[in-house]
Structures are given as C-alpha cells and as structure tokens.
Amino acid sequence: MNTQPKRSILLAEDDSDDTFFFFDFLHHRTDADLLPGVTNGVEVLDYLSSIGDNDLPDVIILDQNMPKLSGIEALKAIRSNARYARIAIVMYSTYVGPQLADECLTLGATSVETKPLNRAGYNAMIDGILSRL
C-alpha cells in the first residue's frame, strides 16, 4: 500500500513524442499527479503565476531545449521568485554534459537527468526524483 501523498509534477517539454512517452509511461503511477504539460519556459511561468500557492506543483521537469524560453532560462526565472522556492526543479535533456550539469546545479536545479530510453528508465527517474523530495 502506498501511503505517500501524491506529488504533482509539471512537465515543460516542446517535443510531442517526449510528452507522449512521459504520460504513457507514467500515468499509472499512484504516487504522482501529472499536470497537463506545457511546451516552453514562457508557458511554465504563465502557468505558475496563474495558480495559487496551494496549487503549485511539487516538481517541475524542464527540458533544456525549448523554444522561447529554454530550460536554463526558465530555471533562472523560477529560482529568482521566492514564491517558487519549495518547488523541486529537474532539468532533463537527451545529452547532459558535465558543463551543463554543473551550470544547472549552480543555478539551483535539484537534479539533472538524461532523458530515459524506456519505460523502466522513466519510472526509475521519477522514483529518484520523488525519493529526494
């Protein structure tokens, strides 16, 4: 029996295939509440400012390569607002080099993940993220 509260996760991802993988592989989870996805950094900020403090997500997963406002730019913007201080921010990308990882962590990312290669990988990634909350 899972007694943990459901954690809400917001995905910011412009690639529809990746969004599909995310929801397809994770929708069954009882410990995670997948919020409707947004497709770029601007939408993340718009979404966050449109909701009340109690509705803020527990986790935001930011794709690095997004139009309008990239993952890193969105990360900076979110971290500059104290209202969002309690949100865990996970950066994820197809390839995470040491430089990108360092930069993201310095800017306040909770963790940096390489995009998983299958269902098991996606679930392991979410397991890891939730265990660190």
Place this chain on the structure above:
Amino acid sequence: MNVAKTYRQLVAENERLSQQLDEATETLTAIRTGQVDALVVQGRDGHQLYTLKTADQTYRVFIETMNEGAVTLNADGLVVYGNSTFAAMIGLPLSRVIGEPFSTFVTDESMPDYTALFALGWTEDHKVELLIRGNNTLIPCLLSVNALELDEGVSLSMILTDLTNQKETQRLLEENNAQLAQTNKALEVSNHDLLQFASVASHDLQEPLRKILIFADMLQNRHTHDLPPDSLRQLEKIVHASQRMKRTIVDVLTYSRLSTNDNQFIPTDLNELLADVLADFDLIVSEKRAVVRVDELPVVAVNRGQMRQVFQNLISNALKFSKPGVPPEITISSQVRAIDQTDVQPNPAYCTISITDNGIGFDEQYAERVFSLFQRLNTKDSYEGSGIGLAITKRIIDRHNGAITARSTEGIGTTFVITLPLRQLPV
C-alpha cells in the same frame, strides 16, 4: 776624440739633428695615427725592418677584417678614411670613396636622419638606421657614430652594420608569424566547428535515435504476442542497431571532448580506481568465469575520469576478445622506474602498467593500427564495438604525456603496456 768643433760644424750638426727630430716626430705621428705598418731603420748592420705590433696595428687589422663598414668623416662630412668592407658595401673602390661627402651614399629618404645624426654625433654617441646606396641596391644599415680626437683634429667615426640579412630574417619571421597566426585562426575555426559538430551529434543525432529505441521498445513490449516471430526478430535488430549507433555517437563525442577539456591531474591511487572499474564488470566477469589478477599499482597524477575510461576500455576489450569456451585471464601488473639517465625530461619517475589477457590476440603487424579511429580487426558481427575505444584510450594516455603500446600473438593473447609519468609538470 776631444776635438773642438767649428761653429759651422755645430750648425750643420744642429741642422741634421733637428731634421732627425722632425723625421722622428713625423714617424711617431704616422705610427700613432696608424699610417705606418713598418719602419726601415739604418742601423750598424745595415737596413733593418721593424714591423709595428702595437695596439694600433691590431686595431687596423681588426677594422679591415671586421664585417662592419668603418668610415671616418671630417668636419665637412667628407670621408677621410674607409675600410674595405665599406667599399664593398657600396660597391666602389676605396679611391672613389675617400674625399667624397658621405651624404652621396645616403638615400634621399634617409637624409633627414643622417643630417640629424651628423649634427648630434660630434657631441654624443648616436645610433640610427639609414638606407645607404649600394651597388644597384639599397642597404639598410645601422649607423653608430662617435667623435674621435685625432691629431689632425676631431673627426667622426662611423660604424655601419649591414642590416640586409637581419631585415630579411625579420621579414621572413614576420611573414611566418602572420602565416602561423592565420593557420592558428583557421585551426580555431575548425576546432570550433568540430565542437559544434560534437554538440550537434550529441543532441540532434541522439534525439531521433532515442525515439527509435523507445518506439521499438514499446512495440516489443506491447505486441510480443500479436507479431509474427520474424517481425519480432526484425524489431530486435532495429533496437540492436540503434543501440550500436548510440554507443558510437557517445564514443565520438567522448573522443572529441578529450581535446577540449582542460587537464586536471590529481594524484590518484590507481588501486582504488581499478577496483571501482572492476566492480562494474562483476556481472560479466562471473558470467565468463574470468580470472582477474591485479598487482599493487602506484599513485599517479591523472585525470580520474579519463584514467577510469582507460581501464574500462582495456578490461572490456580483454573480456570481449576472449577465446570462445576459455575463461578469460587478465593480469594487471605495474612497475615504477626511476628516470632513465639518458632521458632529458625532468620528470622524476614513471610507471608502466601492463594489462595482459589470454584472448584471441591479433597479428602484431596491426599493433599500431588498433589505436586509430574506427579501426576494427574483427567483424562487427563477432565482436561488438565502435572502433573508437582504443583511440580514446591512446588519446587519454597521450594527454597524460605517456605512451601506450600493444603486443599480441594470435591465439595466445594481448598485452597493452601503458607508460605514465608519476607526476605531471605544471604547464
């Protein structure tokens, strides 16, 4: 003897003596000013030749044989003396030089400099670069002047250093430098392009590949029971080929990044590092019933991540290229050596690390080729790999100022020998 001389005798003697005195004075002056090389003196034993070996003569020889032009000017700027080097410089016989105003040999563009030099030179030593008219050519010269007090009055001594060769060397040097700078710039651009390429490879190639893998995985998982066995096998091949491509992309990326990462060498206990690497191979080691023997390894200043990769690549190769049905035996040994006396490198010591296996080995004529990019000695079907692993290994060892060689016998096994300095010199 004591015969009193007549007045006329005394006058005559006086005249003779005063003449002798004049001659002697003249001779002395001639000697002093360097106009005389030798004297013939009538002595008791007839004429005797005295050559001058005084400092003056030394200087005269010196001035005649030196590579610089030497000229003496009088107050009017006329040449009163020139050495043969100067005559050769301007391509005129000395007889046409003496008595000429020195300014005849100066080009128009250098005339203001010369005029200033001539005005200043009388009171202080001075140097200036001038263009002198030579034989059909213009000669860049460094002119050094200083005033000399001679018996006939003050004159200006000038030393002319022909700068033609120096200028030419300088020009060539500048040309080479410019060329180098250009090449450097081109290299930087190409390096930048390569990095761009690496980053494109990392994202734009991996992205679609990842999707191929995920969709194929989905099909495999969801339609295991609906798809005919043939189609399932083909799906498996898609996954397999995609995985291989992914590995190649990651390897190429690793290889290209090796040239850009700055070197950070930290004293590292290789025993720990190797134990770490071997732990990753636990599964395959027990699967293949492999035996791995490890000697005591030294502490070496290395880039940890890169050295880890070296061990990873070499051990993975040793396990991969094992003889079918024969449990792999891998021996890792090391030796620390004091520096070879003949070695000019000021490093204190180095170590060799040997990794020996009992695998399939290879023909030793390929011992160097195995370290080249994309070189494979076996078909992809029998032994997997991108053909980059050993190239990465070699590049890492090179960047540690070390060396790696391979010795092998087909059917017996292979030994890789790494030589590494224990410490790295600060750059």
